[in-house]
Amino acid sequence: MKKDEEGYDFESQVKARPGIFINGAHHPRELTSITMVMYMMLKFLYEYVNDVRQIESDFIEKRAAFFFIPIVNLDGFLTLENIFKKTGKIYYLRKNKNTSHTKKKCSGKKQYEYGVDLNRNYGYGFGGPNAETDPCGKTYGGPYPFSEPETQSIKKFMEKWTNIKLVLNVHTWGNFICVPFLAGDKKNMEIEAPKYARARAFYDKLETCNFRPKGNKIGNVEQTLGYRAPGTATDWMLSELNVTAITPELGTVSSYSRNFFLASWYAIEEVLT
Numbered sequence: 127m128k129k130d131e132e133g134y135d136f137e138s139q140v141k142a143r144p145g146i147f148i149n150g151a152h153h154p155r156e157l158t159s160i161t162m163v164m165y166m167m168l169k170f171l172y173e174y175v176n177d178v179r180q181i182e183s184d185f186i187e188k189r190a191a192f193f194f195i196p197i198v199n200l201d202g203f204l205t206l207e208n209i210f211k212k213t214g215k216i217y218y219l220r221k222n223k224n225t226s227h228t229k230k231k232c233s234g235k236k237q238y239e240y241g242v243d244l245n246r247n248y249g250y251g252f253g254g255p256n257a258e259t260d261p262c263g264k265t266y267g268g269p270y271p272f273s274e275p276e277t278q279s280i281k282k283f284m285e286k287w288t289n290i291k292l293v294l295n296v297h298t299w300g301n302f303i304c305v306p307f308l309a310g311d312k313k314n315m316e317i318e319a320p321k322y323a324r325a326r327a328f329y330d331k332l333e334t335c336n337f338r339p340k341g342n343k344i345g346n347v348e349q350t351l352g353y354r355a356p357g358t359a360t361d362w363m364l365s366e367l368n369v370t371a372i373t374p375e376l377g378t379v380s381s382y383s384r385n386f387f388l389a390s391w392y393a394i395e396e397v398l399t
């Protein structure tokens with residue numbers, strides 16, 4: 127183990143604690159997922175540094191190790207940023223910018239839609255019901271699981287930090303907390319397997335506790351959004367690593383939040399005035 131100059135073995139110290147991993151922007155257009163992860167990170171740090179005794183800082187100090195990756199899909203985000211700088215418009219980009227799986231150029235409306243949907247590129251349910259086979263399609267998951275550098279990085283990260291017990295793969299938008307198995311159908315019988323008892327108990331608690339934002343629905347994707355999602359991070363983390371994971375789809379009941387980013391600049395007035 128590497129030790130720093132003062133002999134502090136950072137890695138062992140971190141590994142001795144249960145880890146909570148929070149990430150955003152598997153899909154770059156989901157800007158609120160970045161903001162929320164950054165906000166949580168800064169809030170925890172502020173509370174820790176200033177000794178504000180709230181539940182999170184107490185948790186950090188005594189029990190948990192927090193991990194944050196605000197942007198998983200970095201090249202997608204940089205593309206979005208560059209287009210915004212040139213045009214002032216936020217480009218509706220969902221996939222990464224990997225051209226190597228797209229043999230022919232995507233044409234017509236799909237011409238900008240080459241690349242891989244990272245949240246369809248994980249190992250569980252890959253290529254199953256509702257999987258997109260057209261490389262120009264919006265939810266194309268790549269030629270095989272973990273074909274993309276971004277998902278490979280998350281896999282390596284999870285395999286290194288084996289102390290991680292809970293993952294929030296944050297997305298927008300919706301008013302949902304999606305729980306495994308996102309690739310499953312409405313009945314979602316896979317989650318009933320005895321090996322998932324601990325995760326299922328947590329999901330049940332989420333269902334019944336009062337801490338959820340008002341109106342948030344819980345369920346897999348077919349139960350909340352009406353379609354199946356094969357190859358997601360959340361499903362892979364639970365099935366392969368038995369790590370409890372959820373996919374919060376951020377949103378509120380306000381019509382202003384029913385988008386990947388602010389639908390109306392008037393919404394800002396509500397917090398400024």
Ligand SMILES: [Zn+2]
Pocket residue numbers: 152153156245297298
């Ligand atoms: Zn998303």
